[in-house]
Amino acid sequence: MTQTRYNPDADRITETDATQKSPGEGSCPECNGQVIQDERRGEATCEDCGLVLDEDAIDHGPEWRSFYDDERDEKSRVGAPTTELLHDNGLSTNIGWQDRDAHGVRLSSEKQAKMKRLRTWDERFRAKDAQERNLKQAFGEIHRMASALDLAEPVRETAGILYRRAVEEGLLPGRSIEGVATGALYAAARQHGVPRKMSEFVSVSRVSDKRVQRAYRYLSRELGLAIEPEDPMEYVPQFAASLEISEEAERVATELLDVAKSNNVHSGKVPAGLAAAAIYAAATLTNEKLTQDAVSSVADVSRVTIRDRYQELLDVYAGHEG
DNA sequence: GGGGTAAATACTTGCCT
DNA sequence: AGGCAAGTATTTACCCC
Numbered sequence: 001m002t003q004t005r006y007n008p009d010a011d012r013i014t015e016t017d018a019t020q021k022s023p024g025e026g027s028c029p030e031c032n033g034q035v036i037q038d039e040r041r042g043e044a045t046c047e048d049c050g051l052v053l054d055e056d057a058i059d060h061g062p063e064w065r066s067f068y069d070d071e072r073d074e075k076s077r078v079g080a081p082t083t084e085l086l087h088d089n090g091l092s093t094n095i096g097w098q099d100r101d102a103h104g105v106r107l108s109s110e111k112q113a114k115m116k117r118l119r120t121w122d123e124r125f126r127a128k129d130a131q132e133r134n135l136k137q138a139f140g141e142i143h144r145m146a147s148a149l150d151l152a153e154p155v156r157e158t159a160g161i162l163y164r165r166a167v168e169e170g171l172l173p174g175r176s177i178e179g180v181a182t183g184a185l186y187a188a189a190r191q192h193g194v195p196r197k198m199s200e201f202v203s204v205s206r207v208s209d210k211r212v213q214r215a216y217r218y219l220s221r222e223l224g225l226a227i228e229p230e231d232p233m234e235y236v237p238q239f240a241a242s243l244e245i246s247e248e249a250e251r252v253a254t255e256l257l258d259v260a261k262s263n264n265v266h267s268g269k270v271p272a273g274l275a276a277a278a279i280y281a282a283a284t285l286t287n288e289k290l291t292q293d294a295v296s297s298v299a300d301v302s303r304v305t306i307r308d309r310y311q312e313l314l315d316v317y318a319g320h321e322g
Numbered sequence: 323g324g325g326g327t328a329a330a331t332a333c334t335t336g337c338c339t
Numbered sequence: 340a341g342g343c344a345a346g347t348a349t350t351t352a353c354c355c356c
Contacts, residue, residue: 269348274338304350
């Protein structure tokens, strides 16, 4: 089994995209304030009173998105099930090249020219069609994997955009659709600050971890992606939610990570491991029952690692505060 | 349950050429 | 450029309390 190590500088780039919040529709039933869509958390909240109006706004309705304005008119559809993808099964008809009619008689030069034009257009449509099928399949895969990993819609959207850019810049030849789609989704999750471990993507993908990693590195390099190094903090909400610990403990966990970060204890360590240790340490500090085993399975980090890291966290915490 | 340890493995880094 | 060696983080598998 291969592992992805944490290298703080490996893919540090500066630019960033992806808006996190946007004004939603309607107003708050409690205080009439403006409703804000927080895409990162998949929530709709009231700007004034903080009332959460809609959680887990994920996966509703068909995938009817258009990624660019000029696409809206084309009504190009994505995310269709795989059964629809190969509509002609490779059995489509070509316009013959012999310049003869059905009886084998040569066509007039005028007709030859006409047929040549028709062939040209036929090929153009065919190429366009092939690209659309490619995108369709990729979007289908992205959708499937994102659902399996419980990633919110904006992440899928970003992955789709990344994939489309990859196709448009001719990065696909020689690479599998699935591999690049998985890489794009991984990159998108990183960009949105809701990372999952690479192994999780591999487990819902149909390609090897090597291929996914290569695809991701390739995408990140060729598209100049703005991907920050993984931050342990980003894992805290995920882990806290699935372990159902108190908000107090979650707060303590981020505090521990803060101290660790300012003491530079975190470099070279797997971010998920640190986050898991912080959660565990915070739970013990706040007297909440939480076994190392539970944290271990949620974070996909070994018990040993959690022990080591959490001792370390407590040490620097005590040293710093005391 | 928590905690410890040893061996195996993967990955990084630095050094060499 | 690429290969090798050393160091470190992590996992696996065992142990004891």
